[in-house]
Amino acid sequence: MMGKRGWLAWAGVIAFLIALGVFFFPARLGGEMYYVILTGPSMEPHFHVGDLVLARRAPFYQPGDIAIYRHPRIGFVFHRIVGYDAEGRFRFKGDNNAWEDPYHPRPDEVLARYAARIPAVGKVLRHLRSPWVITALVVLIGLLLFGDWLRVGPDEEEENFVMPRGDTLYDWMIAFAVLLVLAVLLGVVAFTRPKVVQAQEPISYTETVAFSYTARAPEGLYDLPQVQPGEPIFTQLTGTITVGCTYRFTAAAPFQLEGTYRLLARVSDATGWKRTLPLTEPTAFQNGTFTAQATLHLEDMRRFIDEFEQITGRRGTYTLAVMAHIETHGTVGGEAFQETFEPMLRFRWNGNALVLETSGGVPLGEKAPDPLHIVRQNAIVHTVPRVNTLLILGAHVPVPLARTVSVVVGGLALVLLGGALYYEHQVVEGDPVAQIRLIGGVTTVPLDALPHHTLPVVEVGSLSDLASLAALHRAPVFHLREGEQVHFWLKTPDVVYHYGAEGQARVPQHARPLLPRPRFLRWKAAPVGGACESVLEEWAQTVDSQVVHDAGHSQRVARLAVALGKALGLSEPALRDLRLAALLHGLGLIEIPPEIVQKTAPLTEEEKRILREHVLRLNVRFESVEALAGALRIAYHRTERWDGSGYPDGLRGEQIPLGARILAVVDAWDALRHNRPHRAAWPESAAASFLRQKAGEWYDPRVVEVFLNWVKASSATGLEQPSSTAGAPAVEDEDDEATPAA
CATH class of the missing domain: 2.60.40 (Immunoglobulin-like)
Known part of the structure; x- marks a missing residue:
């Protein structure tokens, strides 16, 4: 089911596209905007040959306006109105000309008033009009649209991730939100324009x-x-x-x-x-x-x-x-x-x-x-x-009317959106069955008793993930109510996926939160983000709450890593990989026995060896996902140490990827600053002292210095504070993985 941020994003995109169409749709296609490439120097020094001029239709024109008119013989002319002739026609003149235009257009021959200028773009557009360039662009667009489809066979296509259809309730929310955004945009335009203008x-x-x-x-x-x-x-x-x-x-x-x-x-x-x-x-x-x-x-x-x-x-x-x-x-x-x-x-x-x-x-x-x-x-x-007007889709709308419409429609949309949110909160949020029924394309079947099967059970982190899997496998979702508990199952040929509401209290103990097989998410044909990132967030939340027992750890690490990456000047693609690596870094722990991961006493050498395998298991599980290659490399090497004593490859110094060095520092910081089952959270000063002590040994000194400076400059900077700030215990043995790896 699409989250609130998701449908709000869609509402914003739809409203933006509508506004873009209203304000910038070409006049030749029924819009209000004219796009003209200047071919002469008559409007210099402010306008030059090759400039792309944007001009918008206006309700009236007057001397001083720069406008486009249609000459009966030479076509479009872009000059300034300097007055009227005896017949009430406009007189035009180029700013760089010593003479007025010999042709005086009627008011209905004036097409649009100057709105904006994009320097030199017209020269590029003239070259793009070449038949060879147009042919090449058509071929390129065709390859982009159909290249992946041509490479994917029938079997592989079934394994690709399929987004479910939109939620019925959220579809209405999107509609109300779009209506509200459009009303606000109309109000901003209408209330910033005077009701009456002095027209000439x-x-x-x-x-x-x-x-x-x-x-x-x-x-x-x-x-x-x-x-x-x-x-x-x-x-x-x-x-x-x-x-x-x-x-x-x-x-x-x-x-x-x-x-x-x-x-x-x-x-x-x-x-x-x-x-x-x-x-x-x-x-x-x-x-x-x-x-x-x-x-x-x-x-x-x-x-x-x-x-x-x-x-x-x-x-x-x-x-x-x-x-x-x-x-x-x-x-x-x-x-x-x-x-x-x-x-x-x-x-x-x-x-x-x-x-x-x-x-x-x-x-x-x-x-x-x-x-x-x-x-x-x-x-x-x-x-x-004269009553001022707004030109909207070819219609002259009076400003007072536009103000009234924006207030009435915006208020109505706000009431309807608030009602939908109230219904979601009061009804849907408290009823998981109602939630999944809102998801289009998912069939639900009620059960009277627990289903019998011999397949392994895989726990799913959220109801939306279960719905995504159901849409992927084109299978129904079964649900069973037991008191206040609601269980959902999705049966596939290889595995049964389960989601239980209210903390999954009736799930058998042996049904540990295993991740689905990596083939069920093939992200080769889609960018990382959206549903893919949402699934990673859900898995990370499951690991944080049920394995590490520190809810929100991965999300906090992701935010800290991105902030530190920006301070170190990383590019946007590198920051994206860094965030995904933060969500990935703990997923390998899901396959490590919980008695080792959650042990409070010092680990034995054998237990340390098993714990260190979590990065290898993480790499094996996700190595086939091409879109996560950069993020996986960071997560795989985050347990390396500056002096070469880390694992899995024993890299040292700058052999370790910068993203992995960043992730190691912020992961340790967040682990120390929050409560864990075997210790209380450390105060900020103790955690900072620990990082300084290990700088040059475990961690990159420069990364530690930049991070601590950032923490100091931010002064309680919005970082999530631990639930308690008990005094710091003695620094644990450097081979104890609980502090740096948790």
């Missing part, structure tokens, strides 16, 4: 100016008795021009505008010389509109030209412009507005005639804008409060 929206507006002009003309020269807008004016026939100007402001939002205007006349030439003549005084207007009219006396402008030509001696063609200088201020859509607009009506003057020009300088008659109607379009940025 463009408000387009249009300023329109309509010019008109008339002048008197001799009858019969034009179709009408007056010069009409668009017709040339011959200066020798008339001396005045009447100019009209109508201005109108419109916007996509309510506005309140007022301002001033004045009409001006200006004559200039190609050199940049100009003279300006006011035609009207500054005049106020309201509501964004006005109509004005003024009379221009051509002799005034002719006088400016004559003075210019007399002083400079230049002759040429001049430009006469009638200009409206318009200043507006007020509010548009609630935003402050202030602008200046200077539309012009231009004439080309060669001294005899005034010919109307287009606003772009193109003579009338060619395809050009209407010079009498000038339109200017633009947009201002309007800041509006």
Whole structure:
């Protein structure tokens, strides 16, 4: 049955994968994230060619954002938003460019906002797109997935360790825990985001100016008795021009505008010389509109030209412009507005005639804008409060709703998880039959009497191990209640496995806790960890409690060994082997007669020889398990001594593996610091004195020094304290294996 740490780990993994999918799933597959490889330097110095850019969809975009948009011809573009155009489209510009992008995307063409950058990864990904590389990766993945299956025959496959299906109750616990974790993640995101944000929206507006002009003309020269807008004016026939100007402001939002205007006349030439003549005084207007009219006396402008030509001696063609200088201020859509607009009506003057020009300088008659109607379009940025949203699986979820959902769902999941834990504690934990029934794939059969068999009995350390064996052999588990005792049996062709609840009080004395044959756990195809390590922990606990009579010894040694290994700079694989070695190191004692292992009087020479065989038996039992090779080597040599007087191979000094030297020190320390049947626990000072005394003789001096320094620096560092701290007895004879080997 999966332990609490196991299902909590699964809950964390599942929640992590779900969150990973929500936040990082590619947009092309329905996710929210875009992955773009930069191919140009337009965003330097912050972004470089070959960078992998991550951009996530957003509910809205505004100037200042770095975003990805889709260009209709060239595809994805990654630039910065710098503003809006007159139509409310976004204007983009590369940070390293001196010009803006000529294409202005609509808001729906902007795909995602910049989220993160991974330098230079894009270069690697471009190489991985090669057909040869993709083919090689497919072949490699196929070998990894199916290589072990191709090597395993039918008989061998049955012997491989098979994980049982999940527990029904724990499956619900996983579901509730996943729901709780997701609710917490949603809450963290939702409560760290404001409910309302100030979003920027463009408000387009249009300023329109309509010019008109008339002048008197001799009858019969034009179709009408007056010069009409668009017709040339011959200066020798008339001396005045009447100019009209109508201005109108419109916007996509309510506005309140007022301002001033004045009409001006200006004559200039190609050199940049100009003279300006006011035609009207500054005049106020309201509501964004006005109509004005003024009379221009051509002799005034002719006088400016004559003075210019007399002083400079230049002759040429001049430009006469009638200009409206318009200043507006007020509010548009609630935003402050202030602008200046200077539309012009231009004439080309060669001294005899005034010919109307287009606003772009193109003579009338060619395809050009209407010079009498000038339109200017633009947009201002309007800041509006908007309910903030979270983009989850393509849906815009309001932040207040996300907060409510996280609290309600999280509270419900917490209640359901607490109820499941309560049920497990109150009902399942007190009923072993209910526990094993929760395990999927295991059939249970009740018995009325003890079963009769002639096969050897092997005690199993826990109900979960028995369930694993039942799933492995595809056999039912029989159970019998005798008062408060519950016995479980699993029968195989070679052996009967037994587990008894309540301390196994009714198990016959001769049924000692033997380990199963090593072939029942073939870990060649699976990494060490998970069920494998769990089985080792259960076996170690059985040996500690029933053989050594020091519950938790192996687990404490494992923790101390890993801590010391880290202090000595061991790698992660070496630390893993060291931990497994700590769980393995006492398992060989299971095959040594208990009267020798638990003897309180000094051992005879023959008894010492038998006791020393426990490392040989350990090696024989597990030598076929390839995944435990490193750990087994450490456990096998932990009884070697620094001076070469140890066993089994009489190694000395640094011939002894470092892991074995570490294990020897921490094993002795923990044995001395805890009560044993034949002596009380030693105080810390006495145990430290013993290690110093034996440093250089039994133990590696450097390992002892680092360990004792670590103990001192940790000051009561969380090491498990002995149940009593009686005074230390005299140091036992160095051949007595109880202290260093227990």
